[in-house]
Amino acid sequence: MAGRTKQGHDGSSHSPVVQLWTPAAPAKGTRPVTRAEVVLHNTKDDCWVIIRGKVYDITAWAPHHPGGAGIARMYAGKEATAEFGDYHSAEAVAHMAHFCIGELVEAPAALP
Numbered sequence: 001m002a003g004r005t006k007q008g009h010d011g012s013s014h015s016p017v018v019q020l021w022t023p024a025a026p027a028k029g030t031r032p033v034t035r036a037e038v039v040l041h042n043t044k045d046d047c048w049v050i051i052r053g054k055v056y057d058i059t060a061w062a063p064h065h066p067g068g069a070g071i072a073r074m075y076a077g078k079e080a081t082a083e084f085g086d087y088h089s090a091e092a093v094a095h096m097a098h099f100c101i102g103e104l105v106e107a108p109a110a111l112p
């Protein structure tokens with residue numbers, strides 16, 4: 001994105017200078033999650049978001065997010081696909097895996 005520099009002092013743009021923060025234990029990314037569950041995690045201190053059909057716990061990531069910690073407050077418990085799509089590099093997309101709880105699924109039909 002224009003105006004954002006990731007180059008080293010030699011002007012090289014091959015690798016980012018900034019090392020992205022990584023959690024000690026990455027999320028597994030295998031647990032199906034319903035929308036009803038996502039909305040319960042709707043504060044900056046307990047923040048799940050939906051991006052492209054998957055659910056991410058970004059509580060610990062938010063303070064380290066290059067785009068600012070405000071995303072946790074703004075999108076907690078919500079769909080953030082459109083906004084995410086506007087801003088992110090391939091590197092950012094790859095980094096999401098650390099925070100992925102699992103796929104967003106519809107709630108099962110109520111039992112009779």
Ligand code: HEM
Nearest residue numbers: 001004056066067071080083084087088089092095096099
């Ligand atoms: C797991 C989720 C997320 C990850 C891993 C992530 C990662 C990153 C990274 C690495 C950057 C630096 C620029 C780049 O490499 O693209 C960035 C910037 C940014 N992100 Fe995120 N992000 C996440 C979620 C979000 C969400 C939900 C929003 C909501 C709007 C958001 C908005 C932004 C904005 C506005 C920037 C600044 C762009 C700029 O200044 O050039 N991010 N993010």
